[in-house]
Amino acid sequence: MRRKQKSVVVLTILVCLLLVSILLSLAYGKGIGVMFHSFFNNDGFGLILRKIRIPRTIIAFLVGGSLGVCGVTLQSILRNPLAEPYTLGIAGGASFGIALSTIIGFQRIFGAFANPLFGFGGAMLSVAIVFALSKKRFFDPNSMVLFGVVVSLVFSSFVFFLFSLLDPDKMQTTLMWLMGDLSSLDIAFIPMYIPAFLIPTSILFFFGKELDILSLGREKAQYLGVNPPRFYKGLFLLSSLLAGLCVSASGIIGFVGLIVPHILRNIIGAGHTVLLIASYIGGAFFLILSDVFSRYLLYPVELPVGVVTGILGGFILLFLLIRRK
Amino acid sequence: MxxxxxxxxxxxxxxxxxxxxxxxxxxxxxxxxxxxxxxxxxxxxxxxxxxxxxxxxxxxxxxxxxxxxxxxxxxxxxxxxxxxxxxxxxxxxxxxxxxxxxxxxxxxxxxxxxxxxxxxxxxxxxxxxxxxxxxxxxxLSKLKNEKGYRVLWQVGADPLVVASNNSFANDIIVLAGGSNIIESELPYPRINTEEVILKNPNVIVLMDMGYNVQLEMERWKRYFNKVKFVILDAYSVGSPTPVSFVNAVKTLAELFP
Amino acid sequence: MGDALFSVHGVVFNYDRHTAIDDITFTVNPGEFMGIIGPNGAGKSTVIRLLAGFLKPNKGFVAFSGKNLDKYEKRELAQNIATLPQATETPFSFTVEEFILMGRYPYAQKNWLYEKKEEEFVEYIIDTMEISHLRGRTIDTLSEGERQKVFLSQCLAQDPKALLLDEPVSHLDIRHQMQTFDVLEKLHSEGLTIIMVLHDLNLAAEFCSRLMLISKGRINADGDPKTVLTFQNIEEAYDTVVIVKENPLSGKPFVVPVSRKYLGK
Known part of the structure; x- marks a missing residue:
């Protein structure tokens, strides 16, 4: 049982890394002492800390962790290590929702709630369509992916259609938000988002054994006592819900859900029970760190965090692929 | 020649x-x-x-x-x-x-x-x-120069995008006697909110386009209690004529007579 | 036949329009070692999938221990029947231990981790299958023969009453084929019921106590190897001329196909 000890070691290291990234995100440029002092005092940095850095770190934590867990879940069900949280067409649906709300001008009515609300609504719409289509196929993973790709394409075309009607200035804002953005979420969302994110995630944590078995394919999974259609349905729904929440909170942040499970699988092995937790911590760490880069690399100019995860993640993935052969 | x-x-x-x-x-x-x-x-x-x-x-x-x-x-x-x-x-x-x-x-x-x-x-x-x-x-020549107030010119929200000292809008700020708090090579950079808070602007210029002005004002009020807001017609700034340009400068200058 | 382990009655199964199984009826008693043989496309794998409950008959029923398969919970069924399909693949590098532990899923509590006693059972399986040297390896690094042992171990971890196998040895060399059959014979002698699809008629004759020859979705012959493997039966099912002889050591029949070039002389 050497793998178990290794898991404990790796998890401990991951938690330490996560804590370091959180401290970095909160105390960057100020030091930990100042941070704690300012937290309890109403000075200038205290304001920044409480109103900007803490909420932002919380969202990066929730989104990063959820993307990691979604990635693991979908990779197992689809039996494809390259699957990621947006595989089922969620990104297309969310973009459509937001483009629609921009063109109709819902921001004027819903204010800060417009993007999160319509992003989530669009994502859930695409999931609902994929589900309706998959029902006849008993939620067969391969047909679900196919439906997801098609639905995503159709929605993307609608997005381009809407963009061709939009004023370029408005279009720019929408595009930038879609590229991944942790900066603009309203603090008012946080009390709502914490349970909304944590409940589906903690349910997913309990399906490690089933994910192990589902990765052997539908037939073998059934022989081992799992009822695949039921789990496909439930797990897809949970992970889509999470991915939809992620999009609604921060736009489309690529690579986290792909690369974090990939790297951790190489380190701690394929067992999903541990991998789920490790990917949650790893995803949160990776996104918080990427966000620190996006905030301070070219300070005061901010980079879109999706660009940072893409570049950082892309290089790590390439490195791993080259090293393997 | x-x-x-x-x-x-x-x-x-x-x-x-x-x-x-x-x-x-x-x-x-x-x-x-x-x-x-x-x-x-x-x-x-x-x-x-x-x-x-x-x-x-x-x-x-x-x-x-x-x-x-x-x-x-x-x-x-x-x-x-x-x-x-x-x-x-x-x-x-x-x-x-x-x-x-x-x-x-x-x-x-x-x-x-x-x-x-x-x-x-x-x-x-x-x-x-x-x-x-x-x-x-x-x-423009009648206006007093160098009044020393600090201006943030917000171009976009979600994410926050502003007009820097290298933008066209900067001329409006300067001619109105203010100074732009955001300095950058990029004319319209995406900016870290922390920088805005640290630079503590007196005036925030909002443009009535693409984002909800009312909402942005409420957001900024959480950080600054004495800041003044100016809402400019995005059209007159984005597609200026000499007349609309002067009007924009005047609107801004009138805040600090 | 109230004590039959499997009873298959009047089963018809269609894939879309194509009828794969056309009204078959048979029973399997506890402790049998049964081989299902027949030409490609005869419906052998379909029979295994029907017995395992993966496919549901369009007509008729399949019962295990006198209870219709439909009435079983998936976990309960997995405690009784272990099935090794033709191809089991995963893109992930599970260790041998992790992989075998999945066989304990039907018994595991709905907890976060497997319990100590499940792990102990896996230890026991690893010992009986003599694969403790593979324990820490990941399954993607194993040879075909080693992997087959691990797959079998996973099935045995289910502690089943019946073991269903779909061509378990067709991709193995003769040494690993013999090793696999040795293990199966040992398990059979300990009381396990084994039903397997086999391609190789001679292996089937040598190890199975009962053979069922099916062709075009129907049962052509059913009984001990000697009565099933007659050249008439084989020529009818496979549309190929063969010679059937007797293995001098075991006394079981063995089949030699005859090439076309010797025919018509």
Whole structure:
């Protein structure tokens, strides 16, 4: 049982890394002492800390962790290590929702709630369509992916259609938000988002054994006592819900859900029970760190965090692929 | 030297056109200012100022002008911009022997004035053009410089995008006696909110376009309790004429008399 | 036949329009070692999938221990029947231990981790299958023969009453084929019921106590190897000329196909 000890070691290291990234995100440029002092005092940095850095770190934590867990879940069900949280067409649906709300001008009515609300609504719409289509196929993973790709394409075309009607200035804002953005979420969302994110995630944590078995394919999974259609349905729904929440909170942040499970699988092995937790911590760490880069690399100019995860993640993935052969 | 001067003068030597198409809201508005709108036959969907302009025939959006429509309208001249119009569409128009005059997007107040004068010469309304430009210069010279207040000019929300000291908007700030708190090589950078809080602006300029101004004001009030807000018409800043430019400067300057 | 382990009655199964199984009826008693043989496309794998409950008959029923398969919970069924399909693949590098532990899923509590006693059972399986040297390896690094042992171990971890195998040895060399059959015979002698699809008629004759020859979705012959493997039966099912002889050591029949070039002389 050497793998178990290794898991404990790796998890401990991951938690330490996560804590370091959180401290970095909160105390960057100020030091930990100042941070704690300012937290309890109403000075200038205290304001920044409480109103900007803490909420932002919380969202990066929730989104990063959820993307990691979604990635693991979908990779197992689809039996494809390259699957990621947006595989089922969620990104297309969310973009459509937001483009629609921009063109109709819902921001004027819903204010800060417009993007999160319509992003989530669009994502859930695409999931609902994929589900309706998959029902006849008993939620067969391969047909679900196919439906997801098609639905995503159709929605993307609608997005381009809407963009061709939009004023370029408005279009720019929408595009930038879609590229991944942790900066603009309203603090008012946080009390709502914490349970909304944590409940589906903690349910997913309990399906490690089933994910192990589902990765052997539908037939073998059934022989081992799992009822695949039921789990496909439930797990897809949970992970889509999470991915939809992620999009609604921060736009489309690529690579986290792909690369974090990939790297951790190489380190701690394929067992999903541990991998789920490790990917949650790893995803949160990776996104918080990427966000620190996006905030301070070219300070005061901010980079879109999706660009940072893409570049950082892309290089790590390439490195791993080259090293393997 | 002579040759350049001669070449420079050729386009302006033929005074007056009978059928003008404008592919930029800014040019459309300017043509009305110099009273050359009678000859204007086609405008874009986005040309909304002055209100009369919306009654003119539409030839698509600035990004995608409608080639067939333009050709069928037999214009003497098309006024376009290098930055705002699709280069592919413009190239097609050129191949169809449509005469096009390009303006560059103004980067400074001086550019704006130059463009305006060029346009008025082009359509044979040089006198009117000069008059407007002089009025604008005069109005600006009356304003006090260097009042020392700090301005944040917000271009976009979600994510926060602002106009830096390298933007066109910066001229409005400076001429109104303020200083831009955001310095960057990029004209419109995406900016970290922390920087705004640290620089503590006196004035936040919001533009009524693309984002919810009311909501942004509430957001900023969480950090600053004494900040003043100015809401500018995005149209007059994004597609300025000498007149709208001066109005914007005045609005800002009036905050700190 | 109330004590039959499997009873298949009047089963018809269609894939879309194509009828794969056309009204078959048979029973399997506890402790049998049964081989299902027949030409490609005869419906052998379909029979295994029907017995395992993966496919549901369009007509008729399949019962295990006198209870219709439909009435079983998936976990309960997995405690009784272990099935090794033709191809089991996963893109992930599970360790041998993790992989075998999945066989304990039907018994595991709905907890976060497997319990100590499940791990102990896996230890026991690893010992009986003599694969403790593979324990820490990941399954993607194993040879075909080693992997087959691990797959079998996973099935045995289910502690089943019946073991269903779909061509378990067709991709193995003869040494690993013999090793696999040795293990299966040992398990059979300990009381496990084994039903397997086999391609190789001679292996089937040698190890199975009962053979069922099916062709075009129907049962052509059913009984001990000697009565099933007659040249008439084989020529009818496979449409191929064969010679059937007797293995001098075991006394079981063995089949030699006859090439076309010797025919018509």
């Amino acid at each position: 002579w040759l350049i001067l001669v070449l420079f003068l050729i386009p302006f030597s033929v005074h007056g056109y009978d059928r003008i198409i404008s592919l930029s809201p800014q040019i459309t508005e300017s043509l009305y200012l110099i009273e050359a709108a009678k000859e204007l036959v086609g405008v874009t969907e986005f040309c909304k100022k002055p209100a009369e302009a919306t009654k003119k025939q539409k030839v698509g959006t600035p990004l995608r002008p409608d080639v067939e429509k333009i050709v069928s309208m037999r214009p003497d001249i098309v006024f376009g911009t290098r930055e705002g119009n699709s280069p592919l569409v413009m190239a097609r128009l050129e191949r169809l022997n449509i005469k096009i005059h390009y303006f560059n997007r103004p980067k400074t107040f001086a550019d704006l004035m130059d463009n305006f004068l060029t346009l008025s010469k082009c359509v044979g309304k040089e006198e009117k053009g000069k008059q407007i430009v002089n009025n604008a210069r005069e109005a």
